[in-house]
Amino acid sequence: MRISFVLILSFLLTVGLLAADEKNEPASQADSQKLNPDGSIALIPYNAKQQQKIERIGKEVDDYHAIINEKVKFLSFEKKIKDSRYGQVTNAREIHLPFEPRYVMHSRFVMKLKGGGGAEGGGFSLDELSFWSRKSLTEKGKDPVTTYRELKNSTAGGVKGLTLSVRTVTNADDNTLNFELEKIQSPWERLRLATAYRDRLREVARTIDRYIQAKGKLETRMVSESVMEVSVSGDFQEP
Numbered sequence: 001m002r003i004s005f006v007l008i009l010s011f012l013l014t015v016g017l018l019a020a021d022e023k024n025e026p027a028s029q030a031d032s033q034k035l036n037p038d039g040s041i042a043l044i045p046y047n048a049k050q051q052q053k054i055e056r057i058g059k060e061v062d063d064y065h066a067i068i069n070e071k072v073k074f075l076s077f078e079k080k081i082k083d084s085r086y087g088q089v090t091n092a093r094e095i096h097l098p099f100e101p102r103y104v105m106h107s108r109f110v111m112k113l114k115g116g117g118g119a120e121g122g123g124f125s126l127d128e129l130s131f132w133s134r135k136s137l138t139e140k141g142k143d144p145v146t147t148y149r150e151l152k153n154s155t156a157g158g159v160k161g162l163t164l165s166v167r168t169v170t171n172a173d174d175n176t177l178n179f180e181l182e183k184i185q186s187p188w189e190r191l192r193l194a195t196a197y198r199d200r201l202r203e204v205a206r207t208i209d210r211y212i213q214a215k216g217k218l219e220t221r222m223v224s225e226s227v228m229e230v231s232v233s234g235d236f237q238e239p
């Protein structure tokens with residue numbers, strides 16, 4: 001009885017997939033081998049819950065873009081923008097995980113700005129933001145391998161313009177692969193990539209906030225020390 005049920009269920013699923021093919025319907029969550037008419041791999045669509053999540057992430061990305069864009073005024077006022085760009089880097093760090101070769105990694109983010117020349121805040125606004133990393137194998141006795149990764153997005157339209165570039169350089173080869181978010185087959189990986197970008201945006205906003213706070217604290221300390229010194233300078237007299 002159980003075997004008969006399984007056979008019937010399999011038959012119905014097969015018929016459903018064939019019908020979807022005839023109607024040129026999109027691939028289902030379980031159909032990872034479906035191809036488009038041109039031979040490219042068909043995207044697996046979001047389910048209802050995933051669709052809600054990607055829409056929420058897109059809205060959050062727009063919000064963080066707006067927050068960072070507002071802070072561009074401070075960076076311009078501090079004359080930190082060079083050639084319509086602003087960025088920060090991390091110190092290189094060696095990483096050695098159990099059962100994994102040693103490698104050195106460092107990263108940076110770069111804000112590409114547009115405009116400029118305005119009287120207030122330099123007139124700059126955020127145009128594109130990218131996160132870049134370099135991972136270099138340092139294990140003795142192994143051929144050198146360096147991997148560059150760049151996660152980049154424009155500020156127009158949430159995560160629709162999000163792209164990932166992976167460049168691998170060895171002694172014998174130099175190969176680059178590019179992935180556009182909206183062309184990645186797996187909905188789970190599309191969500192993971194969008195989530196990673198949103199989280200990095202949050203860190204950029206916090207990084208600039210710390211810079212602003214440090215600037216304010218420096219001014220407070222300098223003024224406080226100066227007030228104390230001019231207040232206790234002693235009695236005045238003619239020289």
